[in-house]
Each structure stands twice: as structure tokens, then as C-alpha cells.
Amino acid sequence: MIDTYNLRAEIGGEMATEYWGKNIAIEAVQAIIQFGLNTMNLHSIEAKVNPQNRSAIYLMEKLGFVKEAQFKDRILFNDSFYDMAIYTLIKGNETYLF
DSSP states (O other): OEETTTTEEEEOOOOOGGGTTSSHHHHHHHHHHHIIIIISOOSEEEEEEOTTOHHHHHHHHHTTOEEEEEEEEEEEETTEEEEEEEEEEETTOOOOOO
């Protein structure tokens, strides 16, 4: 989702397990950050993450995202409710790790 008025966007994604640990996610998110902040001139990018997904949280924090909130029972999936954490990257705080 892109909120052009407030110069912010939301990112998210999933990856098949056979591609885990191959640095594909970090390369993809780096490209999204560069495009969003530099080409689209966004002020911030937001990611919604399952707080139990340690790999996604590690990736977000490594790239400069900061946890802003956690909501209880926010998402209904397969008849169960799950929490959701919100991580935000504000322009100027990004870490590209090239």
C-alpha cells in the first residue's frame, strides 16, 4: 500500500522455505527501500510482521527498521488469532549493508 499524501508505503512478503538463508530477502528489501526512499521520495516505509517470525524481525532491524507497536490478536489465520508487530523505517535511518 502506498500513502502518497503522507509519503509512506507498506511492504510485506513471504518466501518459500527452500529459498530461506540465501540472502534473497535482504537483497529484495534493500531494492525496495532504495526505490521507495530515493525514486519515490517516501518519508517512511512500514512492515507488518508476526512477532514470532525472528528471521523477518532480524532482517527489518538490520536494515534500520524500528519496532513501533505490537497488536494483540490482530490477524485471523486458520481459525486462530495472531499478534502483529509494526516496524517502520524513516528516511535517513536506513542501513543498506552493501
